[in-house]
Amino acid sequence: MTSRAADLLPPVRPRRAFQLSGLPVGALLAPLLLLGLWQLLCLSGVFPPQVLVPPSGVARTLEEMALSGELQRHLGDSMRRLLLGFAIGAAAGMAFGVTIALSRLAEAALSPLFLTLWQVPVIAFVPMMVMFLGIDEPFKLAVVAIAAFFPMALATFDGIRGVPKSWFEVAKVYRLSLFQLIRRILLPATVPAVLTGLRVSLTRAWVVLVAAELLAADSGLGQMMEMGRQLFQIDVVLAGVIVTGLVGFLLDRGARWVESHATRWRAA
Amino acid sequence: MSAHPHAREDKPPQSVQHGALSVRDLDKSFQIGGRPHKVLDGINLDVRPGEFVSIVGASGCGKSTLLRLIVGLDTDYSGELRLDGERIATTSLDRGIIFQDHRLFPWMTLEQNVELALLNTDTPKDRRAKIVADHIALVNLTGFEKAYPHQLSGGMAQRAAIARALVTEPRLLLLDEPLGALDALTRVHVQNELQRIWMAQRSTMVMVTHDVEEALYLGDRVIVMSPNPGRIRRIVDVDLPHPRDRRSPLLHRLKDEILAELTSGADADAADNLVHLPSREPR
Numbered sequence: 001m002t003s004r005a006a007d008l009l010p011p012v013r014p015r016r017a018f019q020l021s022g023l024p025v026g027a028l029l030a031p032l033l034l035l036g037l038w039q040l041l042c043l044s045g046v047f048p049p050q051v052l053v054p055p056s057g058v059a060r061t062l063e064e065m066a067l068s069g070e071l072q073r074h075l076g077d078s079m080r081r082l083l084l085g086f087a088i089g090a091a092a093g094m095a096f097g098v099t100i101a102l103s104r105l106a107e108a109a110l111s112p113l114f115l116t117l118w119q120v121p122v123i124a125f126v127p128m129m130v131m132f133l134g135i136d137e138p139f140k141l142a143v144v145a146i147a148a149f150f151p152m153a154l155a156t157f158d159g160i161r162g163v164p165k166s167w168f169e170v171a172k173v174y175r176l177s178l179f180q181l182i183r184r185i186l187l188p189a190t191v192p193a194v195l196t197g198l199r200v201s202l203t204r205a206w207v208v209l210v211a212a213e214l215l216a217a218d219s220g221l222g223q224m225m226e227m228g229r230q231l232f233q234i235d236v237v238l239a240g241v242i243v244t245g246l247v248g249f250l251l252d253r254g255a256r257w258v259e260s261h262a263t264r265w266r267a268a
Numbered sequence: 269m270s271a272h273p274h275a276r277e278d279k280p281p282q283s284v285q286h287g288a289l290s291v292r293d294l295d296k297s298f299q300i301g302g303r304p305h306k307v308l309d310g311i312n313l314d315v316r317p318g319e320f321v322s323i324v325g326a327s328g329c330g331k332s333t334l335l336r337l338i339v340g341l342d343t344d345y346s347g348e349l350r351l352d353g354e355r356i357a358t359t360s361l362d363r364g365i366i367f368q369d370h371r372l373f374p375w376m377t378l379e380q381n382v383e384l385a386l387l388n389t390d391t392p393k394d395r396r397a398k399i400v401a402d403h404i405a406l407v408n409l410t411g412f413e414k415a416y417p418h419q420l421s422g423g424m425a426q427r428a429a430i431a432r433a434l435v436t437e438p439r440l441l442l443l444d445e446p447l448g449a450l451d452a453l454t455r456v457h458v459q460n461e462l463q464r465i466w467m468a469q470r471s472t473m474v475m476v477t478h479d480v481e482e483a484l485y486l487g488d489r490v491i492v493m494s495p496n497p498g499r500i501r502r503i504v505d506v507d508l509p510h511p512r513d514r515r516s517p518l519l520h521r522l523k524d525e526i527l528a529e530l531t532s533g534a535d536a537d538a539a540d541n542l543v544h545l546p547s548r549e550p551r
Contacts, residue, residue, distance in 0.1 A: 169341055170371050172359050174436075175388045184384065188375040265375045265416045 053235040058242065061235040070224075075243065078209060078220040081137070085144025086205045090198060093149040097156025097197075114153065122147045122208045126215055135216040140209065147208035148201040155197020159190035192263045199255035206248050221247075286352055287439035287472030289315040289338065294347035296333055306497035307333050311347070313491065313500065315440075318470045322487030324480055326530060330498025331476040335442045338474070339365045351440055361389055364438035368445040370429040372417040378404065379413040382432045389436055403431040406465060423454035427461065434469065443475035447482065459485060467510055480526050484519045485512055492529055502529060 035055050041047070042054035049057070065071035100107040100114070122143060133139040163186060171181045213222020221240050228236030296308040307330040315321050323331045336342045338349055340359035349356040351363065372381045382400045391399060404410055407427040417425055426446060433441060446462075447455045463486055466473055477483050483490045487506055494501040504526060508518055 166367070166369065166371055167373070169367075170373075172341060173339060173365055174385050175359060175361055177388070180387060184387075185373065188373070191375075263375075266418065 050232070051234060053238060057235050058238045061233075062239045062242070065236075065239065071239075071243070074219055074221050074224040075247070078213065078222070079247075081140045081144055081220065082202075082206055082209050085141040085209070086148045086202055088141065089145030089148030089205065090152045090201055092145065093152025093197075093201065094156045094194065096149070097153040098160065100153075101157045101160035114150075118150045118154070123211055123215070126212055130216055135218070140212060140217065140220075143212040144205045144209050148205040151201040151204055152197045155193050155200065156190070159193025159197070160186065162193060163189045192259070192266065195255075195259040195262055199252065199259060202255055203248055203252050206244075206251055210244050287315075287317045288352050289313070289440055289472060289474065290348075290350045291334075291338075292348040292350075294334070294337070294345060294349065296330065296337060296342075296345045308337075308345075309497035309499050311498070311500060315472055315474060317439075317472055320466055320473045320475070320486055320488050321491060322483030322489070323474065323476045323491045323493060324478065324483045324526065324530070325493030325498070325501075326495045327478065328498075329493040329495035331493055332444050333498070335365065335444045335474065335476055338440070339363050339442050341365075361436045362439045363442065364433040364436060364440070365442040365444060366426075366429050366433045366446040368448045370417070370425040372425060372428055372432070374417050377414045377416055378409060378420070378428050378431075381417070381428060382435050385432045385435045399435060403435045404428075406434065406468070407431045407461065421454075422450055423458055426450060426458060430462070430465065434465065434471075437469075438471060440472045440474070443473060443477075445476055445478065448478065455479075455482070462486060463511055480523050480530070481514075481519070484522050484526070485514060490522075490526065492526055502526075 038055050042049065042052055046052075053061075062071065096110075096114075100110055125146065126143065129139055129142055133142060167185055167189065168181075171185055176184065209220075210222040210225075213220040214226050215222075217223040217226075221244055225237045225240035225244075228234070228240065291311050291313040294308055294311040295306065297304040297306045299305070307328075311334065313321075323334070325331050333342070337345050338356065340356055340363065343357060351360075356363075372378070373384070376384065379400055382403060383396060386396050386399065401410075401413070404413055407430050409424060409427055409431065412420065412424065412428075417428070420428060426449075430446070443462075447458050450458060459482055466486070475483070475486060480490075484504075484506055490504040490506060491500055492502040492504065493499065504522055506519070506522065508516060512519070
């Protein structure tokens with residue numbers, strides 16, 4: 001009974017070092033260093049320029065693809081799939097998490113299967129899914145939805161189960177009805193866990209989507225890279241790598257921003 | 269004290285007669301490893317309206333369990349618990365409790381935390397803000413209405429919890445080691461506040477503590493409990509008017525007596541409880 005409210009909350013990660021607002025100069029140092037090494041390696045002539053395209057070459061390719069609109073087309077296709085698939089997967093994951101958190105029976109019946117399936121990389125389902133869904137949009141949406149489903153379900157489950165018993169007691173002492181308990185205690189108490197779940201599943205869904213597009217797609221960032229590989233346009237592949245990384249980075253930052261603003265009541 | 273909650277004033281004067289607690293033949297057992305383990309055995313106690321009763325005892329004497337039963341968080345017991353003649357069956361807004369941890373909700377401001385307690389009372393909506401402000405003033409936290417719990421110190425958070433417990437004007441307030449987690453200086457400070465608040469409110473209070481000095485300083489009576497199973501060992505009347513002086517010789521004499529009482533049993537059992545380590549036995 002010695003626990004304070006601060007101990008009852010999930011630990012808060014220190015965020016100071018990686019803040020986007022007023023991006024510290026230090027954050028640019030590592031990428032610039034990497035670019036420099038990359039350029040040096042190209043100048044050394046160890047690899048032929050067709051294999052190791054210099055940064056300047058990749059930048060030129062990016063610029064050309066952006067000017068022709070090709071980059072935007074691929075990026076737009078990927079983003080559309082991401083957002084739709086993520087919305088479906090996250091909603092389903094949340095509903096599933098609530099179900100197994102509230103019902104011991106549902107937990108006993110479903111959680112072993114859930115935890116087993118969670119151990120399988122989503123990409124392992126791709127061959128099967130291609131057979132059933134083809135390689136069109138439904139397939140890609142399904143991949144994204146599955147990728148988002150698992151972390152979301154788990155975070156929601158943990159969030160609800162993590163509500164301390166002592167808070168239910170306070171609710172009981174003040175005679176809160178079930179509806180008041182849900183609205184005033186359970187929902188706010190699970191918000192931090194659910195938001196973390198949204199962020200993790202969003203970034204995971206992005207990675208899985210690009211991987212799926214590499215395997216089977218007719219458009220999207222992944223397909224753009226795969227075409228580049230087949231045509232031995234390594235500059236296109238590297239351009240895709242950079243854009244994928246940047247998009248993932250921005251998704252994570254955006255989600256973190258939402259997280260920290262929605263849970264400002266937490267100790268920093 | 270200007271922060272006196274106004275709601276008291278429009279109550280009939282006999283309101284101080286409310287808050288009589290009676291405990292009759294109370295037994296309570298827990299299942300431990302499949303076997304029943306008695307934690308409270310034959311507790312009989314009458315608390316007068318407006319009285320401050322402290323309960324002290326070694327850990328495991330069931331004193332916190334007793335409070336949980338009285339507040340209605342645990343209803344699995346035998347015997348009888350009555351407040352003003354009504355049998356206690358579940359929680360009620362007539363009975364408030366302050367826990368050792370403040371249990372404020374971290375996403376609510378101090379004000380919202382206190383107001384939560386009024387949610388299911390019949391207090392008119394337009395008067396709630398005023399009542400909340402009055403109680404925040406009562407615990408000297410005016411100016412911190414919009415603060416989140418993590419922005420409050422331990423003592424402030426506990427005082428906020430006191431405000432939340434008092435805002436419903438319960439007939440009986442239970443305090444479960446409310447100052448146990450505070451440092452020595454803050455403790456003394458909040459003890460003074462508690463005494464002042466009790467003198468202003470005059471609702472019945474039952475406080476569990478492991479601090480004999482605190483029990484004597486605040487209590488009209490001190491119940492001394494013994495463990496395994498929890499029984500009332502002795503009831504000490506503290507015949508001193510409030511507010512009290514900590515240096516009072518009576519308090520010190522009673523403290524020595526109660527401490528002797530609490531430790532005497534332990535000494536008698538000490539020989540039986542010695543652990544015999546085989547390797548250290550004389551050969």
